[in-house]
Amino acid sequence: MQSIAAVLAEHPFMKGLTPRQLEVVAACGEKVHFKPGQFLCRDEEEVLRFYLVYQGRVAVEIFSHRRGAVTIRTLVEGEELGWLWFDKPYHWHLDARAVELTRTVALDVNCLRQACEADHDLGYEILKRYGHSLAVRFRILKLQLVDMYGG
Amino acid sequence: MTGQGHASAVVPVGEPMLPRIFRVVKRVRETADTFTFNLVPADGGQELAFQPGQFNMLTAFGAGEVPISISGDPARPETLVHTIRAVGSVTKVLCRAAKGDQIGVRGPYGTPWPVEQAKEQDVVIITGGLGLAPLRPAIYHVLGHRADYGNFELIYGARTPADIIFWRELERWRGRFDTRVHLTVDSAASDWRTNVGVVTHLIPRARFDPENTTALVCGPGVMMRFTVQELRNRGLPLERIFVSLERNMKCGLGLCGHCQLGPVFVCKDGPVFPYSRVRDWFEKREI
Ligand SMILES: Cc1cc2nc3c(=O)[nH]c(=O)nc-3n(C[C@H](O)[C@H](O)[C@H](O)COP(=O)(O)OP(=O)(O)OC[C@H]3O[C@@H](n4cnc5c(N)ncnc54)[C@H](O)[C@@H]3O)c2cc1C
Numbered sequence A: 001m002q003s004i005a006a007v008l009a010e011h012p013f014m015k016g017l018t019p020r021q022l023e024v025v026a027a028c029g030e031k032v033h034f035k036p037g038q039f040l041c042r043d044e045e046e047v048l049r050f051y052l053v054y055q056g057r058v059a060v061e062i063f064s065h066r067r068g069a070v071t072i073r074t075l076v077e078g079e080e081l082g083w084l085w086f087d088k089p090y091h092w093h094l095d096a097r098a099v100e101l102t103r104t105v106a107l108d109v110n111c112l113r114q115a116c117e118a119d120h121d122l123g124y125e126i127l128k129r130y131g132h133s134l135a136v137r138f139r140i141l142k143l144q145l146v147d148m149y150g151g
Numbered sequence B: 001m002t003g004q005g006h007a008s009a010v011v012p013v014g015e016p017m018l019p020r021i022f023r024v025v026k027r028v029r030e031t032a033d034t035f036t037f038n039l040v041p042a043d044g045g046q047e048l049a050f051q052p053g054q055f056n057m058l059t060a061f062g063a064g065e066v067p068i069s070i071s072g073d074p075a076r077p078e079t080l081v082h083t084i085r086a087v088g089s090v091t092k093v094l095c096r097a098a099k100g101d102q103i104g105v106r107g108p109y110g111t112p113w114p115v116e117q118a119k120e121q122d123v124v125i126i127t128g129g130l131g132l133a134p135l136r137p138a139i140y141h142v143l144g145h146r147a148d149y150g151n152f153e154l155i156y157g158a159r160t161p162a163d164i165i166f167w168r169e170l171e172r173w174r175g176r177f178d179t180r181v182h183l184t185v186d187s188a189a190s191d192w193r194t195n196v197g198v199v200t201h202l203i204p205r206a207r208f209d210p211e212n213t214t215a216l217v218c219g220p221g222v223m224m225r226f227t228v229q230e231l232r233n234r235g236l237p238l239e240r241i242f243v244s245l246e247r248n249m250k251c252g253l254g255l256c257g258h259c260q261l262g263p264v265f266v267c268k269d270g271p272v273f274p275y276s277r278v279r280d281w282f283e284k285r286e287i
């Protein structure tokens, strides 16, 4: 079985960290699997984990009484869930549900934040990735907002 | 530059403005407002050979004439296939055509997708909404000559599951071992089991070698612009990203100038262009 550090080393979010940094991050993580239908997080819960998905598919949903659960995005292998953990304390504003058997590395966000404070080189690396992730999300959001198929 | 995607189309001679009469032999409802029609020549005359990406000018008698891409299999020209969305005065009349009704056809016109040039390369097709219709002939061609190409990736996005066209074929293509089909919608109810997210978010997942890949892109203008940017981020040069453009048309023959975009006539120099050729005029405010 692959160690957590080895899984992290192949995940796009953590790729390029030094072996030492990977070990520090891995010490904050555990492998967590979700069966189809199980929730990774629920609306309004405090964000305690930052998930790196390395297998499976997760539906990110927003619930409204009028429309029920609407999937706004799906995540697959190589993507991450919960990048707002840097902003503490943070609460989920969505539900995330495994659609298939999903394997993740769940990182304890308090542990990860402390590791970043203790080692600013690591903190900077994580922030760069965080920034990239935000930029990608904003690009996608812009496209969603213009409703490109709308006539 | 050379290659079929770059050259102007050869315009058929004879009575170029006179439509031939075709008869509807089949009508399939794809979505609430989009229909696919199978047509055969009413005079029993010659079939209409075409290349993937070309279009015809279709006449709804009494209503007018509009450019519509051919969506059928180029290896089976005995049936002419068009997929039409009812958006305005002419397309609404065309979409009401029933089995046995007559439609006027002029064409085929325009430049094709560069399926010959793309041989021995990876092929990535990225399409949104009704953009799958003009690309379907290219998909048929690649699948019909599968050994001639490297990886084949099809990325298709629609607004919702109800807006997806060619469902059955997408399922069939997805079942093939030599083709990867990525399907996504912008939003869906929670029983939707595949991807949700705009079409561009799937591009990082596609498997292709940027050094040796041709990309064919067709969809709404905004979607194509963002798609080209993502493909560039993956290292694909603009000369190997091909887009199909839409402009209002009248003659379809390069005579009237209606379809002019910067220095090109979309009907004759396109509709398929390498992006590098149209980037200065593509989706720009001042045009
Ligand atoms: C090369 C080429 C290939 C094409 N292939 C296809 C095809 O395979 N299938 C197909 O359905 N259409 C296709 N089109 C688009 C089609 O030609 C137009 O939808 C049609 O000309 C509209 O004419 P109309 O009289 O029905 O609408 P109009 O009465 O002229 O327009 C009515 C309303 O529809 C809007 N509208 C016009 N064109 C479009 C459009 N393309 N998309 C969305 N809204 C529009 C107008 O802004 C207006 O608000 C193609 C166009 C080109 C240039």
Ligand code: FES
Binding pocket: B248, B249, B250, B251, B252, B253, B254, B255, B256, B257, B258, B259, B260, B265, B266, B267, B268
């Ligand atoms: S439609 Fe007349 S020149 Fe293109």
